[in-house]
Amino acid sequence: MKSYEDAIAFHGHSCGGLAMGYKAAELAAELLDLSFSEDEEVVCVTETDSCTVDAIQVTLGCTAGKGNLFVNKWGKNAFSFYNRKTGKSVRLVANPDVAPMNTELVELRAKVFSGKGTPEDAEHLHELMHKYTDAIMAIPAKKLFTVKETKALVPEKARIFDNVVCSVCGEQVAEGLCEKVDGKYVCTPCARKK
Ligand SMILES: [Zn+2]
Ligand SMILES: [Zn+2]
Known part of the structure; x- marks a missing residue:
């Protein structure tokens, strides 16, 4: 699979969501023996459309255009991965309490994103976000996610039409x-x- 740096280059910035997506891809790669999907051999079905998805696209090669990425906008940090070669699959669900944002970060983010923050606030937010991202990256992926069984069958291969x-x-x-x-x-x- 590709690196977290590759994911940052694609996504535009490093953030907690991107780190979570990277960690999910890392754990899936380990559990299902996955490598970067040149074609459609790896499939991912996400239950969120957050920053997490970009990390999965880049690191494992699951993309909308190849038809091996399915994004559901359900607001859940849950990701199902399928290895088409082996038929194995896994659903990774983020544990709620492992990497909570602290209240300062949550409040500051709301302030800055609503346009009410000062440049100092924005800079401080940037620092806190970086610390938060580093904290996530330092946690073993197995602690961040609960491993469950996938609910649905592997989605059909992309159809090609005239x-x-x-x-x-x-x-x-x-x-x-x-x-x-x-x-x-x-x-x-x-x-x-x-
Ligand atoms: Zn992001
Ligand atoms: Zn027409």
């Missing part, structure tokens, strides 16, 4: 993803206008 032309708008569309009305292709946005 392109056709929508009979309404004349734009190109994947054959398997559009409707056929009276023998003519109609793309989803056009079908919805009816």
Whole structure:
């Protein structure tokens, strides 16, 4: 798998969420014997759309474009990983009490993000965030997450379709993803206008 530095380069900054995502990927890699997914051999289903997801994309090669990353916006730090080669899978759920943010950090973040903080507040927040991130990185991944069984089967492999032309708008569309009305292709946005 790729490094935390690679994840920072992609994400734009280091933060607690990115660190949690990295730790989840690290633990999954160990438990399922995963390496960077060139194709679709590693699949991840997340239960959050937070910073965590970027770390998983970069380190294990699960991406939206390859169809081996499925992001659910449920606000839960839980990640299911699948190894398509072995058929093994695992669901990692963040433990609530292992790496709590301190109240100073929570309050300062609210202040700065609402635009009410001074430049000093912003700088102090930056320092606290860094400390928090370092703290997460120092905790063994096995302590951060509870290992559970996955709930769903491994998602289907990405389907590849030929392109056709929508009979309404004349734009190109994947054959398997559009409707056929009276023998003519109609793309989803056009079908919805009816
Ligand atoms: Zn972030
Ligand atoms: Zn159309």
